[in-house]
Amino acid sequence: xxxxxxxxxxxxxxxxxxxxxxxxxxxxxxxxxxxxxxxxxxxxxxxxxxxxxxxxxxxxxxxxxxxxxxxxxxxxxxxxxxxxxxxxxxxxxxxxxxxxxxxxxxxxxxxxxxxxxxxxxxxxxxxxxxxxxxxxxxxxxxxxxxxxxxxxxxxxxxxxxxxxxxxxxxxxxxxxxxxxxxxxxxxxxxxxxxxxxxxxxxxxxxxxxxxxxxxxxxxxxxxxxxxxxxxxxxxxxxxxxxxxxxxxxxxxxxxxxxxxxxxxxxxxxxxxxxxxxxxxxxxxxxxxxxxxxxxxxxxxxxxxxxxxxxxxxxxxxxxxxxxxxxxxxxxxxxxxxxxxxxxxxxxxxxxxxxxxxxxxxxxxxxxxxxxxxxxxxxxxxxxxxxxxxxxxxxxxxxxxxxxxxxxxxxxxxxxxxxxxxxxxxxxxxxxxxxxxxxxxxxxxxxxxxxxxxxxxxxxxxxxxxxxxxxxxxxxxxxxxxxxxxxxxxxxxxxxxxxxxx
Ligand code: CO
Numbered sequence: 357x358x359x360x361x362x363x364x365x366x367x368x369x370x371x372x373x374x375x376x377x378x379x380x381x382x383x384x385x386x387x388x389x390x391x392x393x394x395x396x397x398x399x400x401x402x403x404x405x406x407x408x409x410x411x412x413x414x415x416x417x418x419x420x421x422x423x424x425x426x427x428x429x430x431x432x433x434x435x436x437x438x439x440x441x442x443x444x445x446x447x448x449x450x451x452x453x454x455x456x457x458x459x460x461x462x463x464x465x466x467x468x469x470x471x472x473x474x475x476x477x478x479x480x481x482x483x484x485x486x487x488x489x490x491x492x493x494x495x496x497x498x499x500x501x502x503x504x505x506x507x508x509x510x511x512x513x514x515x516x517x518x519x520x521x522x523x524x525x526x527x528x529x530x531x532x533x534x535x536x537x538x539x540x541x542x543x544x545x546x547x548x549x550x551x552x553x554x555x556x557x558x559x560x561x562x563x564x565x566x567x568x569x570x571x572x573x574x575x576x577x578x579x580x581x582x583x584x585x586x587x588x589x590x591x592x593x594x595x596x597x598x599x600x601x602x603x604x605x606x607x608x609x610x611x612x613x614x615x616x617x618x619x620x621x622x623x624x625x626x627x628x629x630x631x632x633x634x635x636x637x638x639x640x641x642x643x644x645x646x647x648x649x650x651x652x653x654x655x656x657x658x659x660x661x662x663x664x665x666x667x668x669x670x671x672x673x674x675x676x677x678x679x680x681x682x683x684x685x686x687x688x689x690x691x692x693x694x695x696x697x698x699x700x701x702x703x704x705x706x707x708x709x710x711x712x713x714x715x716x717x718x719x720x721x722x723x724x725x726x727x728x729x730x731x732x733x734x735x736x737x738x739x740x741x742x743x744x745x746x747x748x749x750x751x752x753x754x755x756x757x758x759x760x761x762x763x764x765x766x767x768x769x770x771x772x773x774x775x776x777x778x779x780x781x782x783x784x785x786x787x788x789x790x791x792x793x794x795x796x797x798x799x800x801x802x803x804x805x806x807x808x809x810x811x812x813x814x815x816x817x818x819x820x821x822x823x824x825x826x827x828x829x830x831x832x833x834x835x836x837x838x839x840x841x842x843x844x845x846x847x848x849x850x851x852x853x854x855x856x857x
Contacts, residue, residue, distance in 0.1 A: 364614045365401030365585035367439060367561065368602050370630060371429070372404040374589035377565065377597040378644075379637045381413035384809075385425045387636075391629040392432035398622050400436055401585045402472055405429050406465070407440035409697075411448035412789055415796040419807045423468055423781040430469030437471040437498075443697060444477040444484040445759045449788040450698040452484070452731070454762035457787050459491050464781050466495040474532050474563075476502035478699040481733030482522050483757040489526045500561065501528030505535040506694035507654055508687075510737035513548050520556040530559040530584070535574070536696045537656035538567030545574035550581035561585040565597055567656065569646035572600040572608075579614045590623070592631035597643035597656075603627055636810070653680050654687070659700045666708050675711050682707040685716075689743050690727060691735030702727060720747055730754040731761075776801065 375383040395403065406426050414422040430438060445452045447461050465473065473492045477484040485501065492499035501523030503516050520531050531552055533540070540548070545562065552560050562578045564571035564587070575586045587599050594601035603623045606616050642661040649660060663680070667673050683695075686707045693699040702723045710716045726732065728744055730753035744753075754761065769787045776782060776797035786793040798804040 363617050364579055364583065364609060365561075366602060366606065366616050366618060367402045367404055367563075367585055367587045368395070368398075368400050368589060368626075369404045369587050369599050370395075370590045370593055370602075370626070372406060372408055372410055372441065373563075373587070374593035374598045376409050376413075377599075378593055378639050379634070381409045382417060382637065382810075383633070384418050385420060385428055387633045389428070389432065391626060392429065394622060394625050394629075396433045396436050398436075398618055398626065400618070402437040402439040403433060404439045404441065404474075404587070405433075406438070406470060407442055407448055407474075409448075411785075412792065415785065415789065416792045417807070418809065419796070419799060421796070421800070422785065423464070423779065426465070426468045426470070438469055439472040439474060440465060440470045442473050442475050442488055444475055444488050446478075446484075446698065447788055450701070451726075452759050452762060453787065454765050455487055455759060456764040456766045457784065458487055458759075460766060461784050461788075462488065462491045462497075463495055464784060466492070466497045468781070470497060472498040472500060474500040474502055474534075475528075476504050476532075476534055476696070477733060478504060478696050479693050479733040479735060480504050480519055482519075482526060484733045484759070485523070486526050487759070489523075489528055493527055493529070498529045499527060500530045500532050501526065502532045502534045504694040504696050505533055505540055506537070506692070507539055508692035508737065510692050511694075513544065513551060516548055517551045517555050520552045520558070524556050524558055528558065530561060531556060532561045532563055534696070535562070535564040535571075536694075537650050537654060538565040538569075538571055539650065539654060540564060540574050541570055542573040542577040546577040546581045549578045549583045553582045559584040561587065563587040564599065565656065566595045566600055567597055567647050567650045569648070572604065575600060575605060576608070579609065590630045591627040592634050596639075596645055597647075601627075649680065653684055654695060655680070655683055655704075656695055656700060659695060659704050662701075663704050663708060666705070670708075670712060672712060678711045679707050682710050686710065689740040690724075691737035691739045693735060698723070699727075699732070702732075717743060717746060728753060731758045733758055773797070 371383070371388055375381060411422045414420040414425055442448065445458060447453055447458060462473065473488070475485050475488045475492065480503065489499045489501060503519050505516070523531060533548060549560055549562065560583050562575060562583050564574050578586065586605060588594065588602040588605050589599040591601040591603045603620065606618045606620060606623060609615050640661060642664065647660065649655060664676060667676055667679060683703060686703050687693065687695065690703065693703065695703060702721070705721055706724050709719050709721065713719055725747055728739065728747050729751065765787055766783060770777070770783045773782065773786050773794070776794070782797065795804060799806055
Protein backbone atom coordinates (compact mmCIF):
# COMPACT_ATOMS: atom_id res chain seq x y z
CA UNK A 357 0.00 0.00 0.00
CA UNK A 358 3.00 2.21 -0.41
CA UNK A 359 2.23 5.41 -2.26
CA UNK A 360 3.82 5.85 -5.66
CA UNK A 361 6.59 8.35 -5.21
CA UNK A 362 5.39 11.07 -7.53
CA UNK A 363 8.26 13.50 -7.12
CA UNK A 364 7.26 17.00 -8.08
CA UNK A 365 9.59 18.62 -10.58
CA UNK A 366 10.91 22.13 -10.14
CA UNK A 367 11.48 24.60 -12.96
CA UNK A 368 13.62 27.36 -11.53
CA UNK A 369 13.01 30.74 -13.20
CA UNK A 370 15.87 32.69 -11.58
CA UNK A 371 17.62 33.28 -14.90
CA UNK A 372 14.52 34.53 -16.75
CA UNK A 373 11.17 35.31 -15.16
CA UNK A 374 12.42 36.10 -11.64
CA UNK A 375 14.72 38.89 -12.77
CA UNK A 376 12.26 40.00 -15.44
CA UNK A 377 9.68 40.42 -12.66
CA UNK A 378 11.89 42.03 -10.01
CA UNK A 379 14.96 43.49 -11.72
CA UNK A 380 13.49 44.75 -14.98
CA UNK A 381 15.26 41.91 -16.85
CA UNK A 382 18.65 43.48 -16.18
CA UNK A 383 20.62 40.48 -14.93
CA UNK A 384 23.76 39.98 -17.00
CA UNK A 385 25.40 36.80 -18.11
CA UNK A 386 28.54 37.54 -16.05
CA UNK A 387 26.34 37.67 -12.94
CA UNK A 388 24.96 34.23 -13.79
CA UNK A 389 28.15 32.44 -14.80
CA UNK A 390 29.71 31.90 -11.34
CA UNK A 391 26.75 29.86 -10.06
CA UNK A 392 25.81 27.85 -13.13
CA UNK A 393 27.87 24.77 -12.29
CA UNK A 394 26.22 24.56 -8.86
CA UNK A 395 22.77 25.00 -10.41
CA UNK A 396 23.57 22.23 -12.85
CA UNK A 397 24.06 19.79 -9.95
CA UNK A 398 20.71 20.56 -8.29
CA UNK A 399 18.59 18.28 -10.46
CA UNK A 400 15.85 20.74 -11.45
CA UNK A 401 13.25 19.52 -13.91
CA UNK A 402 14.45 22.48 -16.00
CA UNK A 403 15.86 25.98 -15.80
CA UNK A 404 13.98 28.76 -17.51
CA UNK A 405 16.75 30.86 -18.99
CA UNK A 406 15.70 32.56 -22.20
CA UNK A 407 12.86 34.19 -24.11
CA UNK A 408 10.21 36.53 -22.74
CA UNK A 409 11.74 39.98 -22.35
CA UNK A 410 15.34 38.76 -22.02
CA UNK A 411 15.95 38.81 -25.77
CA UNK A 412 15.09 42.48 -26.13
CA UNK A 413 16.75 43.47 -22.84
CA UNK A 414 20.06 41.82 -23.79
CA UNK A 415 20.51 44.01 -26.85
CA UNK A 416 18.72 47.13 -25.64
CA UNK A 417 20.16 47.52 -22.17
CA UNK A 418 23.03 45.11 -21.65
CA UNK A 419 25.03 45.16 -24.89
CA UNK A 420 24.76 41.38 -24.98
CA UNK A 421 23.95 39.19 -27.92
CA UNK A 422 21.00 37.05 -26.74
CA UNK A 423 22.19 34.11 -28.86
CA UNK A 424 25.66 34.25 -27.37
CA UNK A 425 24.08 34.33 -23.89
CA UNK A 426 22.19 31.13 -24.69
CA UNK A 427 25.35 29.40 -25.93
CA UNK A 428 27.24 30.38 -22.77
CA UNK A 429 24.43 29.05 -20.58
CA UNK A 430 24.28 25.81 -22.53
CA UNK A 431 28.01 25.29 -22.19
CA UNK A 432 27.93 25.49 -18.38
CA UNK A 433 24.55 23.82 -17.84
CA UNK A 434 25.51 20.45 -19.24
CA UNK A 435 22.95 18.17 -17.63
CA UNK A 436 19.93 20.40 -16.94
CA UNK A 437 17.17 20.96 -19.46
CA UNK A 438 16.97 24.55 -20.64
CA UNK A 439 13.59 26.15 -21.12
CA UNK A 440 12.41 29.31 -22.84
CA UNK A 441 9.19 31.34 -23.06
CA UNK A 442 7.83 31.98 -26.54
CA UNK A 443 4.91 34.32 -27.26
CA UNK A 444 3.49 32.05 -29.96
CA UNK A 445 3.50 33.76 -33.33
CA UNK A 446 4.88 36.90 -31.59
CA UNK A 447 8.07 34.97 -30.76
CA UNK A 448 9.92 37.23 -28.31
CA UNK A 449 8.45 40.44 -29.75
CA UNK A 450 5.16 42.32 -29.60
CA UNK A 451 3.48 41.49 -32.87
CA UNK A 452 3.05 38.63 -35.26
CA UNK A 453 5.90 37.46 -37.44
CA UNK A 454 5.58 35.46 -40.65
CA UNK A 455 6.06 31.71 -40.60
CA UNK A 456 9.50 31.75 -42.23
CA UNK A 457 10.75 33.87 -39.32
CA UNK A 458 9.04 31.65 -36.74
CA UNK A 459 10.50 28.49 -38.23
CA UNK A 460 14.03 29.85 -38.38
CA UNK A 461 13.76 31.30 -34.87
CA UNK A 462 12.73 27.99 -33.33
CA UNK A 463 15.36 26.11 -35.30
CA UNK A 464 18.08 28.44 -34.00
CA UNK A 465 16.75 28.45 -30.43
CA UNK A 466 16.96 24.66 -30.36
CA UNK A 467 20.30 24.39 -32.12
CA UNK A 468 21.80 26.92 -29.69
CA UNK A 469 20.66 24.90 -26.68
CA UNK A 470 16.94 25.12 -25.82
CA UNK A 471 15.24 21.82 -24.83
CA UNK A 472 11.75 22.94 -23.80
CA UNK A 473 9.70 25.73 -25.37
CA UNK A 474 6.72 27.07 -23.46
CA UNK A 475 4.38 28.49 -26.09
CA UNK A 476 1.56 30.86 -25.24
CA UNK A 477 -0.76 33.31 -26.93
CA UNK A 478 -2.11 36.38 -25.18
CA UNK A 479 -5.63 35.64 -26.44
CA UNK A 480 -5.36 31.86 -26.01
CA UNK A 481 -5.94 31.71 -29.77
CA UNK A 482 -4.76 28.26 -30.83
CA UNK A 483 -4.10 29.41 -34.39
CA UNK A 484 -1.34 31.61 -33.01
CA UNK A 485 0.31 28.66 -31.29
CA UNK A 486 -0.07 25.81 -33.76
CA UNK A 487 2.93 26.57 -35.98
CA UNK A 488 5.20 27.09 -33.00
CA UNK A 489 4.12 23.78 -31.48
CA UNK A 490 4.61 21.76 -34.65
CA UNK A 491 7.93 23.44 -35.44
CA UNK A 492 9.26 22.85 -31.93
CA UNK A 493 8.45 19.16 -32.22
CA UNK A 494 9.96 18.98 -35.67
CA UNK A 495 13.21 20.35 -34.22
CA UNK A 496 13.18 17.60 -31.61
CA UNK A 497 12.41 19.83 -28.62
CA UNK A 498 9.60 19.58 -26.06
CA UNK A 499 6.59 21.73 -26.96
CA UNK A 500 4.72 22.91 -23.90
CA UNK A 501 1.27 24.26 -24.76
CA UNK A 502 0.10 27.05 -22.50
CA UNK A 503 -3.17 28.20 -21.01
CA UNK A 504 -2.96 31.91 -20.16
CA UNK A 505 -5.04 31.97 -16.98
CA UNK A 506 -7.38 34.83 -16.30
CA UNK A 507 -10.72 35.56 -14.70
CA UNK A 508 -13.68 36.95 -16.68
CA UNK A 509 -17.28 36.12 -17.51
CA UNK A 510 -15.93 34.23 -20.56
CA UNK A 511 -13.32 32.14 -18.79
CA UNK A 512 -14.11 29.09 -16.69
CA UNK A 513 -12.45 25.86 -15.59
CA UNK A 514 -14.25 24.07 -18.45
CA UNK A 515 -13.00 26.66 -20.97
CA UNK A 516 -9.43 26.01 -19.86
CA UNK A 517 -9.86 22.22 -19.87
CA UNK A 518 -11.18 22.44 -23.43
CA UNK A 519 -8.12 24.47 -24.31
CA UNK A 520 -5.90 21.78 -22.78
CA UNK A 521 -7.59 19.20 -25.01
CA UNK A 522 -7.14 21.40 -28.07
CA UNK A 523 -3.45 21.90 -27.25
CA UNK A 524 -3.04 18.16 -27.01
CA UNK A 525 -4.57 17.73 -30.46
CA UNK A 526 -2.09 20.27 -31.80
CA UNK A 527 0.70 18.01 -30.53
CA UNK A 528 1.69 19.66 -27.24
CA UNK A 529 3.92 17.42 -25.08
CA UNK A 530 2.72 18.98 -21.82
CA UNK A 531 0.41 21.71 -20.57
CA UNK A 532 1.34 24.82 -18.62
CA UNK A 533 -1.15 26.86 -16.64
CA UNK A 534 0.36 30.32 -16.85
CA UNK A 535 -0.98 32.46 -14.03
CA UNK A 536 0.94 35.61 -14.90
CA UNK A 537 -1.03 37.86 -12.58
CA UNK A 538 -1.11 35.51 -9.59
CA UNK A 539 -4.89 35.25 -9.77
CA UNK A 540 -5.48 31.55 -9.34
CA UNK A 541 -6.90 30.60 -5.97
CA UNK A 542 -5.67 27.41 -4.29
CA UNK A 543 -9.01 25.68 -4.76
CA UNK A 544 -9.32 26.68 -8.42
CA UNK A 545 -5.77 25.41 -8.94
CA UNK A 546 -6.82 22.10 -7.38
CA UNK A 547 -9.86 21.79 -9.63
CA UNK A 548 -8.14 22.88 -12.84
CA UNK A 549 -5.06 20.70 -12.39
CA UNK A 550 -7.18 17.68 -11.44
CA UNK A 551 -9.43 18.06 -14.48
CA UNK A 552 -6.54 18.65 -16.86
CA UNK A 553 -4.78 15.55 -15.56
CA UNK A 554 -7.91 13.49 -15.96
CA UNK A 555 -9.29 14.86 -19.20
CA UNK A 556 -6.14 15.79 -21.11
CA UNK A 557 -3.73 13.19 -19.78
CA UNK A 558 -0.54 15.18 -20.40
CA UNK A 559 1.96 16.32 -17.74
CA UNK A 560 0.74 19.56 -16.14
CA UNK A 561 3.00 22.39 -14.99
CA UNK A 562 1.81 25.32 -12.90
CA UNK A 563 3.41 28.75 -13.28
CA UNK A 564 2.25 31.35 -10.75
CA UNK A 565 3.38 34.80 -9.76
CA UNK A 566 3.26 35.60 -6.09
CA UNK A 567 1.59 39.02 -6.56
CA UNK A 568 -1.66 38.35 -4.70
CA UNK A 569 0.02 36.19 -2.06
CA UNK A 570 -1.78 32.97 -3.03
CA UNK A 571 0.85 31.23 -5.19
CA UNK A 572 2.47 28.87 -2.70
CA UNK A 573 -0.97 27.77 -1.47
CA UNK A 574 -1.98 27.18 -5.09
CA UNK A 575 1.13 25.02 -5.53
CA UNK A 576 0.30 22.94 -2.48
CA UNK A 577 -3.26 22.29 -3.65
CA UNK A 578 -2.00 21.65 -7.19
CA UNK A 579 0.36 19.03 -5.76
CA UNK A 580 -2.59 17.32 -4.12
CA UNK A 581 -4.37 17.35 -7.49
CA UNK A 582 -1.41 15.71 -9.22
CA UNK A 583 0.58 18.58 -10.75
CA UNK A 584 3.84 17.36 -12.28
CA UNK A 585 6.02 20.47 -12.19
CA UNK A 586 5.88 23.85 -10.44
CA UNK A 587 7.80 27.03 -11.25
CA UNK A 588 9.83 28.67 -8.50
CA UNK A 589 12.72 31.11 -8.09
CA UNK A 590 15.68 31.12 -5.72
CA UNK A 591 14.87 32.70 -2.36
CA UNK A 592 16.69 35.96 -3.11
CA UNK A 593 14.59 36.61 -6.22
CA UNK A 594 11.30 35.08 -5.13
CA UNK A 595 7.87 36.34 -4.02
CA UNK A 596 6.43 39.75 -4.86
CA UNK A 597 5.89 39.92 -8.62
CA UNK A 598 8.12 36.83 -9.01
CA UNK A 599 7.51 33.14 -8.22
CA UNK A 600 7.34 31.38 -4.84
CA UNK A 601 10.77 30.44 -3.47
CA UNK A 602 12.38 27.20 -4.64
CA UNK A 603 13.92 26.61 -1.22
CA UNK A 604 10.54 27.01 0.54
CA UNK A 605 8.63 24.68 -1.74
CA UNK A 606 11.38 22.04 -1.61
CA UNK A 607 11.34 22.18 2.20
CA UNK A 608 7.55 22.11 2.32
CA UNK A 609 7.34 18.92 0.28
CA UNK A 610 10.32 17.18 1.88
CA UNK A 611 9.55 13.77 3.33
CA UNK A 612 6.09 13.64 1.76
CA UNK A 613 4.86 11.80 -1.29
CA UNK A 614 5.49 15.02 -3.22
CA UNK A 615 9.18 15.27 -2.21
CA UNK A 616 11.13 17.04 -4.96
CA UNK A 617 14.30 15.18 -4.06
CA UNK A 618 16.34 18.39 -4.38
CA UNK A 619 19.22 19.13 -2.02
CA UNK A 620 18.50 22.12 0.21
CA UNK A 621 22.21 22.70 0.87
CA UNK A 622 22.85 23.28 -2.83
CA UNK A 623 19.79 25.51 -3.05
CA UNK A 624 21.12 27.67 -0.23
CA UNK A 625 24.33 28.18 -2.19
CA UNK A 626 22.28 29.20 -5.22
CA UNK A 627 20.17 31.65 -3.21
CA UNK A 628 23.26 33.12 -1.55
CA UNK A 629 24.78 33.85 -4.91
CA UNK A 630 21.71 35.72 -6.13
CA UNK A 631 21.47 37.52 -2.84
CA UNK A 632 24.99 38.81 -3.44
CA UNK A 633 24.36 40.00 -6.97
CA UNK A 634 20.95 41.49 -6.20
CA UNK A 635 22.51 44.02 -3.86
CA UNK A 636 23.60 45.81 -7.03
CA UNK A 637 19.96 46.47 -7.88
CA UNK A 638 17.24 48.53 -6.41
CA UNK A 639 14.08 46.43 -6.36
CA UNK A 640 11.12 48.81 -6.62
CA UNK A 641 8.61 48.69 -3.79
CA UNK A 642 5.70 48.01 -6.12
CA UNK A 643 7.02 44.60 -7.12
CA UNK A 644 7.77 43.44 -3.58
CA UNK A 645 5.39 42.04 -1.03
CA UNK A 646 1.74 41.39 -1.72
CA UNK A 647 -0.37 43.57 -3.99
CA UNK A 648 -4.09 42.86 -3.74
CA UNK A 649 -5.00 45.40 -6.44
CA UNK A 650 -4.56 42.45 -8.73
CA UNK A 651 -7.59 40.79 -7.18
CA UNK A 652 -9.84 43.78 -7.85
CA UNK A 653 -8.53 44.76 -11.28
CA UNK A 654 -6.93 41.54 -12.63
CA UNK A 655 -3.89 43.65 -13.47
CA UNK A 656 -0.52 41.89 -13.22
CA UNK A 657 1.98 43.46 -10.82
CA UNK A 658 4.41 44.50 -13.54
CA UNK A 659 1.65 46.26 -15.40
CA UNK A 660 0.64 48.30 -12.36
CA UNK A 661 4.14 49.73 -12.05
CA UNK A 662 4.19 50.39 -15.78
CA UNK A 663 0.93 52.37 -15.54
CA UNK A 664 2.32 54.30 -12.60
CA UNK A 665 5.39 55.32 -14.57
CA UNK A 666 3.40 56.24 -17.69
CA UNK A 667 1.32 58.56 -15.51
CA UNK A 668 4.37 59.98 -13.75
CA UNK A 669 5.86 60.88 -17.15
CA UNK A 670 2.67 62.80 -17.94
CA UNK A 671 2.71 64.44 -14.48
CA UNK A 672 -0.68 62.87 -13.83
CA UNK A 673 -0.01 60.59 -10.87
CA UNK A 674 -3.24 61.86 -9.25
CA UNK A 675 -5.19 59.99 -11.97
CA UNK A 676 -3.79 56.59 -10.96
CA UNK A 677 -7.01 55.32 -9.36
CA UNK A 678 -9.02 56.38 -12.41
CA UNK A 679 -6.65 54.47 -14.68
CA UNK A 680 -6.84 51.37 -12.49
CA UNK A 681 -10.61 51.49 -12.77
CA UNK A 682 -10.47 52.12 -16.53
CA UNK A 683 -8.34 49.05 -17.26
CA UNK A 684 -11.11 46.49 -16.60
CA UNK A 685 -13.52 48.57 -18.70
CA UNK A 686 -11.15 48.63 -21.68
CA UNK A 687 -10.58 44.93 -21.18
CA UNK A 688 -14.32 44.34 -21.27
CA UNK A 689 -14.67 46.42 -24.47
CA UNK A 690 -12.02 44.23 -26.07
CA UNK A 691 -13.73 40.95 -25.17
CA UNK A 692 -11.76 40.17 -22.00
CA UNK A 693 -8.26 39.33 -23.27
CA UNK A 694 -6.02 37.86 -20.57
CA UNK A 695 -3.58 40.60 -19.55
CA UNK A 696 -0.17 39.42 -20.68
CA UNK A 697 2.32 40.72 -23.26
CA UNK A 698 1.27 42.26 -25.59
CA UNK A 699 -2.41 42.61 -24.57
CA UNK A 700 -1.45 44.04 -21.17
CA UNK A 701 0.45 46.88 -22.84
CA UNK A 702 -2.30 47.50 -25.39
CA UNK A 703 -5.06 47.62 -22.77
CA UNK A 704 -2.94 49.56 -20.26
CA UNK A 705 -1.86 52.24 -22.71
CA UNK A 706 -5.42 52.76 -23.97
CA UNK A 707 -6.70 53.06 -20.39
CA UNK A 708 -4.11 55.78 -19.74
CA UNK A 709 -5.06 57.58 -22.97
CA UNK A 710 -8.79 57.34 -22.16
CA UNK A 711 -8.25 58.94 -18.76
CA UNK A 712 -5.71 61.56 -19.85
CA UNK A 713 -7.73 62.81 -22.83
CA UNK A 714 -10.85 63.03 -20.67
CA UNK A 715 -12.92 61.04 -23.17
CA UNK A 716 -13.03 57.36 -23.86
CA UNK A 717 -11.46 56.39 -27.22
CA UNK A 718 -11.07 59.99 -28.36
CA UNK A 719 -7.68 58.74 -29.45
CA UNK A 720 -7.02 55.13 -30.26
CA UNK A 721 -3.60 53.51 -30.60
CA UNK A 722 -2.65 51.69 -33.78
CA UNK A 723 -2.44 48.57 -31.69
CA UNK A 724 -6.08 48.82 -30.59
CA UNK A 725 -7.05 49.29 -34.21
CA UNK A 726 -5.09 46.21 -35.22
CA UNK A 727 -6.55 44.28 -32.31
CA UNK A 728 -10.07 45.14 -33.48
CA UNK A 729 -9.12 44.17 -37.02
CA UNK A 730 -8.37 40.69 -35.66
CA UNK A 731 -4.66 41.02 -36.34
CA UNK A 732 -3.76 39.67 -32.88
CA UNK A 733 -6.19 36.79 -33.16
CA UNK A 734 -9.70 36.11 -31.98
CA UNK A 735 -10.73 37.90 -28.76
CA UNK A 736 -12.03 35.45 -26.12
CA UNK A 737 -15.36 37.22 -25.66
CA UNK A 738 -17.47 39.67 -27.61
CA UNK A 739 -15.97 43.01 -28.55
CA UNK A 740 -17.94 46.22 -27.90
CA UNK A 741 -19.76 46.77 -31.21
CA UNK A 742 -19.91 50.58 -30.88
CA UNK A 743 -16.17 50.72 -30.42
CA UNK A 744 -15.68 48.38 -33.35
CA UNK A 745 -17.77 50.59 -35.64
CA UNK A 746 -16.17 53.78 -34.41
CA UNK A 747 -12.65 52.54 -35.04
CA UNK A 748 -13.03 50.32 -38.11
CA UNK A 749 -15.80 52.31 -39.86
CA UNK A 750 -16.81 50.01 -42.70
CA UNK A 751 -13.79 47.76 -42.58
CA UNK A 752 -14.49 44.13 -41.66
CA UNK A 753 -12.24 42.34 -39.16
CA UNK A 754 -10.31 39.42 -40.60
CA UNK A 755 -11.53 35.94 -39.72
CA UNK A 756 -8.45 33.88 -40.50
CA UNK A 757 -5.08 33.32 -38.81
CA UNK A 758 -3.33 36.70 -38.63
CA UNK A 759 0.07 35.38 -39.74
CA UNK A 760 -1.46 34.14 -43.00
CA UNK A 761 -1.51 37.77 -44.09
CA UNK A 762 2.21 38.19 -43.63
CA UNK A 763 4.74 37.78 -46.41
CA UNK A 764 8.01 35.96 -45.79
CA UNK A 765 10.54 38.40 -44.41
CA UNK A 766 13.84 36.64 -43.90
CA UNK A 767 15.49 36.94 -47.28
CA UNK A 768 14.80 40.61 -47.69
CA UNK A 769 15.96 41.28 -44.14
CA UNK A 770 19.21 39.42 -44.75
CA UNK A 771 19.97 41.66 -47.70
CA UNK A 772 19.11 44.80 -45.72
CA UNK A 773 21.67 44.19 -43.02
CA UNK A 774 24.39 42.31 -44.88
CA UNK A 775 27.12 44.64 -43.63
CA UNK A 776 26.35 43.81 -40.00
CA UNK A 777 25.88 40.06 -40.17
CA UNK A 778 28.32 38.05 -38.09
CA UNK A 779 26.12 34.97 -37.59
CA UNK A 780 22.91 33.63 -39.16
CA UNK A 781 20.99 34.49 -36.01
CA UNK A 782 21.57 38.23 -36.51
CA UNK A 783 18.85 38.32 -39.17
CA UNK A 784 16.33 37.09 -36.61
CA UNK A 785 17.39 39.69 -34.05
CA UNK A 786 16.95 42.34 -36.73
CA UNK A 787 13.53 41.18 -37.95
CA UNK A 788 12.15 41.05 -34.42
CA UNK A 789 13.66 44.31 -33.08
CA UNK A 790 14.85 46.30 -36.11
CA UNK A 791 15.99 49.50 -34.41
CA UNK A 792 17.33 47.90 -31.27
CA UNK A 793 19.28 45.32 -33.26
CA UNK A 794 20.86 47.82 -35.66
CA UNK A 795 22.11 49.91 -32.74
CA UNK A 796 23.44 46.78 -31.08
CA UNK A 797 25.22 45.68 -34.29
CA UNK A 798 26.79 49.13 -34.64
CA UNK A 799 28.10 49.04 -31.08
CA UNK A 800 29.40 45.53 -31.70
CA UNK A 801 31.38 46.85 -34.67
CA UNK A 802 32.61 49.88 -32.77
CA UNK A 803 30.55 52.27 -34.91
CA UNK A 804 28.75 53.52 -31.82
CA UNK A 805 30.16 53.82 -28.28
CA UNK A 806 29.32 50.89 -25.96
CA UNK A 807 26.36 51.24 -23.60
CA UNK A 808 27.18 52.52 -20.17
CA UNK A 809 26.27 49.64 -17.90
CA UNK A 810 25.37 50.23 -14.27
CA UNK A 811 28.07 49.18 -11.84
CA UNK A 812 27.57 45.78 -10.25
CA UNK A 813 27.72 44.86 -6.59
CA UNK A 814 31.36 43.88 -6.75
CA UNK A 815 32.53 47.15 -8.20
CA UNK A 816 30.47 48.97 -5.59
CA UNK A 817 32.14 46.95 -2.89
CA UNK A 818 35.56 47.84 -4.25
CA UNK A 819 34.62 51.50 -4.21
CA UNK A 820 33.71 51.19 -0.58
CA UNK A 821 34.74 54.77 0.15
CA UNK A 822 32.43 56.35 -2.37
CA UNK A 823 29.34 57.79 -0.80
CA UNK A 824 26.15 55.80 -0.47
CA UNK A 825 24.43 58.42 -2.54
CA UNK A 826 26.79 57.86 -5.43
CA UNK A 827 26.21 54.12 -5.23
CA UNK A 828 22.47 54.73 -5.33
CA UNK A 829 22.84 56.93 -8.41
CA UNK A 830 24.75 54.22 -10.20
CA UNK A 831 22.05 51.63 -9.62
CA UNK A 832 19.96 50.86 -12.66
CA UNK A 833 16.68 52.72 -12.94
CA UNK A 834 13.94 50.16 -12.72
CA UNK A 835 10.77 52.19 -13.08
CA UNK A 836 9.88 50.78 -16.48
CA UNK A 837 9.45 47.17 -15.65
CA UNK A 838 7.46 46.12 -18.64
CA UNK A 839 8.70 48.59 -21.17
CA UNK A 840 7.33 48.56 -24.64
CA UNK A 841 8.99 49.37 -27.90
CA UNK A 842 7.36 52.70 -28.66
CA UNK A 843 8.30 52.49 -32.31
CA UNK A 844 6.36 49.27 -32.61
CA UNK A 845 3.36 50.59 -30.76
CA UNK A 846 2.93 53.94 -32.36
CA UNK A 847 5.04 53.86 -35.50
CA UNK A 848 3.29 51.01 -37.23
CA UNK A 849 2.41 53.26 -40.15
CA UNK A 850 6.07 53.86 -40.94
CA UNK A 851 6.83 50.21 -40.79
CA UNK A 852 3.81 48.45 -42.21
CA UNK A 853 3.80 44.77 -41.56
CA UNK A 854 0.10 44.30 -42.07
CA UNK A 855 -1.56 45.30 -45.29
CA UNK A 856 -3.06 48.75 -44.83
CA UNK A 857 -6.82 49.32 -44.76
CO1 CO B 1 5.71 34.51 -15.54
